[in-house]
Amino acid sequence: MTGILEIEKGLDIQAIRKHFPVLEREVKGRPLVYFDNAATAQKPQVVIDALINYYSDYNANIHRGIHTLAEEATAAFEGTRDAIKEFINAESREQIIFTSGTTEGINLVAQTWGRQNIKAGDEIIISNMEHHSNIVPWYLLAQEKGAVIKVIPINDAGELEMDAFEKLLSEKTKFVSIVHVSNALGTINPVKEIIAKAHEAGAKVLVDGAQSTVHLDIDVQDLNTDFFVFSSHKLYGPTGIGALYGRKELLEEIPPYQGGGEMIKDVSFTNITWNDLPYKFEAGTPNIADAIAFKTAMDFTKAIGREKIRQHENELLAYATEQLMQIPGLRIIGTAKKKISVLSFVIDNVHPQDIGILLDNKGIAVRTGHHCAQPLMERLCIRGTTRASFAMYNTKEEVDAMMEALRKAIKLLS
DSSP states (O other): OTTTGGGSSSOOHHHHHTTOGGGGOEETTEEOEEOBTTTOOOOOHHHHHHHHHHHHHOOOOOSSOOSHHHHHHHHHHHHHHHHHHHHHTOSOGGGEEEESSHHHHHHHHIIIIIHHHOOTTOEEEEETTOOGGGTHHHHHHHHHHTOEEEEEOBOTTSOBOHHHHHHHOOTTEEEEEEESBOTTTOBBOOHHHHHHHHHHTTOEEEEEOTTHHHHSOOOHHHHTOSEEEEESGGGTSOSSOEEEEEOHHHHHHSOOSSOSSSSEEEEOSSOEEEOOTTGGGOOSSOOHHHHHHHHHHHHHHHHHOHHHHHHHHHHHHHHHHHHHTTSTTEEEEOOOSSBOSEEEEEETTBOHHHHHHHHHTTTEEOEEEOTTOHHHHHHTTOSOEEEEEOOTTOOHHHHHHHHHHHHHHHHHHO
16 A cells, blocks of 8 residues: 555645546546545545556455465455554454445345345334435335335434424334434434434334444444445445445344355255355355455555544535535525534426536536435425436535536536
């Protein structure tokens, strides 16, 4: 990780930017301004190198091989599991299950714990700000089992109405699945309080940490959650890899998610014995290269300093919010007191997609639309937003470039 430790003492943004090759490119004749980090973050060279090194130097399948390459690949793969354990402060490495990302983690819990424990008439609580990946799996389960989905409402600022949540809890509540940080609003939800109240009602809880792991320090023991899911690609790591944390006794009780190699101990045509944790849930050849590079991404953020990164992103959010509020006809969507560096907005009589296209013409990448949160958009009575989301490598000068482009776009469209 050459060059990372040299910038650890101070957050030198220009030095950080040099670690991300894509930031050197131009889009439509202009320097790239990448403000789509809530969708996926860009990758530092060390992460790219980790992928290349695996395929170039020790590409092999893992766990059962006794030759040198297999042993090296296994050690690197399992090293990432240990790194994730430390990153979220899990009790043991056996509680860390590799998945393809947050979406698969939620589906795994719904199709294992959910199918085993949810019955007709039981209630599952989610919120009005959930990503589709934390709605659809529970909808499917409820349809299959005859269960009922209850929804925590939000206020106009994009904050959960906690009094309403408490009223939703009852002896029928069996599961609460809640997003830690809204991808569309940036709202940081009080998940520790939600978990405590759900447990008092006898319910289990899953926390969707897709957005929170890159911006907040995660301690699953302190949260006391039953399940926690997140992805690598929002954390400067590769796509197609993520992790599920689960309470050990729950993981031991529930059945496997998929069948195949690695997740078994013994197989006959009349009886099968499942493997121990965590391998019971990891059927087949895993995403070895991306899992290995995932550790490199976590190491990268830790070396720079996660608190320093968070402070920089919050400063960008405050600066961009102040600038946007000066534009007539523009309204910020999501004004919670506690937010991460996500800034969504609408402009009177202008479709978000038109704004996105005109910004792209200036080399500025933002996300437009419903952000896989259609029920949230319906609650807010809007068709979608333009969303700018900031990362460690973004600058105030880039915010200024977006502001200039926005003003020109509005003038053109008015």
